[in-house]
Amino acid sequence: MEKNRQGAKASYVALAVFIAAWVMLPSAFRRFNREAFAEFQAPALQLLSKSRDLARYWELRSRSDEELISASRDLSRINAALELKLQSTDDIRRENARLREMLRYPSSSEYLTVVARVISRDTSSWWQRIIIRKGRNDGIRPGAPVVFGNHVIGRVSIVHQNVSEVDLITSPSFRCTAFLDGDVPPRIVHVGGMAGNSLSAPRAKITVIPNDYSPPAGEVTKVVTTGLGGVFPAGLIIGTIEGDVLPTPEARLKEATMVPSKVLDRIDEVSVLIPKYPTPGEILMSPTEFLKLEEFK
C-alpha cells in the first residue's frame, strides 16, 4: 500500500507534466486525437442506426397487405400532384437560369444534395447537435447547410469518415443572416442559437433588428434565409418569432426570440446542401491552408 502511495506522487507529477505538454501540443495532434476517438465510435453509431433501420423494416414487413395497398394508393396520388408541380418548377428554373444569364448574375443554386439519416441527437444547454450517417466519404464538407424540405436544420460542423456532426440552429455556435416577414424593403438581421435552459425547448436569438421594425400584427412572423451569405440558399424558413420584438439595453436596435421551424427531435432524415465550389470561408478554415485553426479558438 505504501508503495502504491509513493507511486502516486510520481503519477501526479507525471500528470502535471502531461497537462503542461497537452496545453503546448500542436493543435494538429489534439485534432488527430479527437478524430481518432471519434472514428473509434463511428462504427458503433452506424451499426446502431442501421439496426434501427432494420427494426423499422421488419416492423413494416409485419403490416397487412390492406395497409400497404392503401399506403401505395395515397402515395401515387401525392406522386401525381408532385409531378405536376415539378413540371412548372422546371419551367420556372429554366426561366430563372435564362434571366440570370442575361443579368450575368451569379447562380446561387449550385449545390449538390446529399440525403443523410440522423443517428443521434445530442442536446444540452451549451450545445445542440445531431450526428448524421454521411461523412467525408460521401462528400460532406464542414460548413455545408443542412435542411429538411425548405426548413433550415443547421450546419455541418465537423466531418468524420462516415459520420458528421451538425450544429443545430439553436446551438450557440450557429449563426446566419435572415430577413423578417413584414420588413419592406427587407433588411438583414442576425440569427444565432442560444440553446436554452434544460427541460425547456431550445431557442435561437434574432439580433440587430432595426429599431423601426415592427412585426406584422396578428400574424406569425416568419424568419427566412437571405441567400446573400453564400452558404444558405435564399428563402428557406429558419423559424418564427416568438413573443415581442424588444429593444436592446442600448436601445439602438431590437431583438427577438425565435422558435426553430422544425421540431428537431422528430427528424429522421435531412439533406446536406454541399456547395459545388468551396466558399471562401471554407478555404480559410481548411487545415491545408496556411491559416491555422487555433487562431479561431
Next chain:
Amino acid sequence: MSVPSAPLNSWRVLVLAGIFLTGFVYVVLGLMYRQIFQSSDLVRDAENQSQRVVIRPPARGIIYDRNGQPLVENRVRWRVKADLMALQPEIRKEYLKLLSQSKQESYFDKPDYDKLQENARVNVLNRWLSKIWFVVDDNYQTNKARTNKVYPLRDNPERQVNMDSLRKHLRESRALKFILISDLAFPGSPASRTTEEGDRAIARFIEQFPSGGPITLESDMVRSYPNGSLAAHILGYVRDTDELPPNTEGSDDLSLASLQRLKYTGKKGAAGIEETMDPVLRGRSGWELWNKTSSGYNKELIRSSPAAQGTPVTLSLDINIQKAAEESLSNIRDSVGRPLPGAAVMMNVNTGEILAMASQPSFNPNRLADRVTNKYYDEVDANGGWLNRATQGLYAPGSTFKVITAIAGMRNHKVDWDDVLDCGPFYRVGNRNFPEHEPVGFGPVDVEKMLAISCNVWNYRVGLSVGPELLALEARRFGLDRPLLKNLNFTTNRPFTTEIPYPATRMVVPDPDYKSRIGGGAWNQGDTANTSIGQGFLLTTPLHMACFAASLSRGETRTTPTLFPYTGEKVVHEGTQPIGLNRQQLEAIRSGMYRCVEEGTAKSVKIPGLPYMAKTGTAEYFKTGVKAHLAWIIGYAPADRPVVAFAVLVEGQLDTSTWGGKTAGPVAQEMLKAWADIR
C-alpha cells in the same frame, strides 16, 4: 469485502473532500440565493430603495421627398473590430520575427524597437484584414477560380489598416477593440458600392467568417442618407447628444429626475432640416423604472413607457429634379477642367414649393452621422462645401437684374414697351465709357429685344434716367434684399427657427444712403449704371432670384418659398402685390425672355417641345484679385402656363471663361427636362 476502516483523518482525504464539498456548496448556495431573492419580501423591500431609471433614445423620424422616396432614414451599421488583447501573442511573434530580420540586415545598427512594434501590429492587423476581404469580397468569378494556394493580396490602401487611426486608438482607447472596418455595408465604402452589395458583405461575413476569434462584428443604428450628398445642405446632419427628447407619460407620481439615471447617447439634428425640424423628427424617449440588484444589474422592470419614433417629415423636394440639378451642376468645369462652385433652385411658381435646391461643392452627411472627424471637416471646409450657395451665397445678379431695370423704367414712365432706343458700342457716363458686350453695338433696341440679347447700353440709359433711389425701390419691391425668414412655430430654446435652413440676411440693394453708410463716398452716375446691369454693390442669393422669376411669372412681386409640400390651403405670398405694369408692358417682358431662349443668349439650351422664358446673366467679380465671371440664368416654364421657376448660378474661378447661357444654362435645361419627365 470486510476490511479494516482506513484512517480518514488523512489530510489528503480532507483536502479532496473539501474541494468536492466546495463545488457542491457553491451550486446549492447559488440556488438558495436565487430562491431567496425571488421569494423574500424582506429582500425586495431592501431592493426598492435602489431603483434606477433607464432612458432610451427613440429612432429619429424619416425624411421623404414629395413622392415618398426616403431622403434620410435609419440604417444598421456593421463594423468589424479586432481585439488587440487577444491578438497580443500573434503580434509578439511577428515582432520577434521582424526583430531577427532587422538584426540580420544590419548587425551593428540598433533597431528602432517602437517602429518594429508598430510594424508588427500593422502586419498582423493587415493579415486579418486580408482574410476578412477574402471572405467578404463579392467577386463570384474570382471565387470560382480561387484555389487553396491563391490568396488575394490587396493593394487598395483603403482596405488596409489606417496608421493614423491605429496610433490614435493606442493613445486614447487602448482598452477597447480596434475598429478594423468602420462601416462594412455602407454604400460607397471600400466594401460595397450598392446597398445590395453591402448586404452581401455582411451576410458573407456572418455566415462564412469563423466566429469566436479575435475579430468580431458589432452593429448599431445610424442615421443614413441613402443618396449620399444629395440635398445635403437642405437635409443637414445629426450629432451625438446626451439631451434626449422628454417623455413624461405615466411618470406623474414619480420624480424620475431624483432617481439614479442611466442614459444612452441619442442623436440631434445639427444642421439643415435635421436641425430645424428636430422637435418633430426626434420622437419621444422611452423610460423604464427598474429595481436593481446590489451589484448594480437591472433586476425587475417596475414600470415603463416605450420610446416612440419621430414623426416622418415630407419635403417639397423632388428627388429626380434634385438629382438632375446636382449632377449637371457637378459636371460644370472651367477651362482648366476644375469643377466650379454653383447653386441651382427650382420652385413651383404658384405654391412656392422648392422642388430642387442644390449647392456645389457639397458634403456627405453619412460621414458626419457619427462624429465629425476633423479631417473630413477640414476637407469640406477647404472646398467651401459647408456653404449653401443657394440660400447663403451672396452674388451680384448681373444681367438677370435687367428685368428689374426694365420694370422700373416702365413703371416710372421713363420708357415704354414700344420705345426704341439707339444703342451704340458704349455709353459715356461722366468721364468713363461703359461698354456693350457686343463690340459694334446693337443699334435700335426695345424692351423685348433688350431682354433677348441682354443689351447693356439700353440699361445704362434707362437706369440713369430712373435714378438710383427709384431703381433701389423697385428692387426692394421684389424683395431682393429681404431675408426669407419664414418662422416655424416650434417652442425651442432658439429665438426662431426658419423653415429654410440658414437663410442669408445681408443682401444689398444699394442706394446713395447705403454707399455713404459703408464709407464708400458720394454716389455717382457710374454706380447707377453699374446697378442698372446688376453689378456694383448689388448682392442677392440664387433663391431670391428664383423667387423673383416665380413672382414675375404670376405678374406679382413676391413669392414665399417653402420646403414643405402644398397642403391645399390658400397660399399666402407674404407682402406680394401686383407687378404694376399694363398688359403690353408685361407682354413685352415675357416675350423678351421667350426670345432669349428662342434666339437670344440662352438659345443653346433650348428644349424642343418645352418653350420657356429665361434671362441669362454674366457678372464680373474679383476672386482673390483676379477677374472672374458669375454665370446666371433665371426663368420659368412652360411659356404658356408657368408652373416652375428656376435660378442657376455658377461661380467662375480665376478666369472669365464662364458665361451665363453657356455655363449655367445646361443646369437649367437638365432641371427642366427632369421636371418635364415627371410632369
Next chain:
Amino acid sequence: MTHRGAWFLLLLATYPWLLGADLLSSSMATWGLSFFISGAVIVTPCRRLKRWQCVLFAASIGFLYEAMRPIPDGSVALVLVFLAIYVNSYRSLVRSASHVLYAAITINAVVTLTWVTIAHLQCAPASSVDTFTFLYLATLQVSLSAILAALLISPISTAQNWVMDAIGLPVADITA
C-alpha cells in the same frame, strides 16, 4: 497472462454502457440534458487495474466522451485521469460496495461539474445563459449525473468485475 491489454478489453466492455447513455440522451433530446456516466465507469477498474492501466482507461473514457462534443480537448479526460490516479492510490476509499457507490456518485458529479463549467465558459459570450441560470442548469445536470451513477454503478461494476475475472486479473487487494 500479463494483462497488458486488460485496460483495452475493459474499455470495449464498458463502451456499450457509454453508448447506451448516449442513446438515452438522444431519445430524451427534448430534455436538453446529457446522460453522463463516464465518471462512474472508472471506479471499479481502478480497484483492480495497475495504475498505468487505470490512467489509459480513464483517459480513453474521457476522450470518447469529448470526441463528438464541442468541449475543449482534454477537459474531461484530464480530470478523469487525475481522479483515477487518486482512487487507485487510495484504494481504501473504495474498499466496499457502498464505498464504490459513494465514489461513483462523487466522481461522476465532479466530472460533470467540470465539463459543465468549461462548456459554459467557452460559449458564454454567444449564449444568453447568465450566472444564476448557469447555477440552475449545473445543479440539474450534476444531480442527474449523481442519480445515474447511483442507479447504474451496481450493474456496471458487476459487468466490469466479470470481465476482469474472465481476463484473470487478481482480486482487489485492499488493506486500507
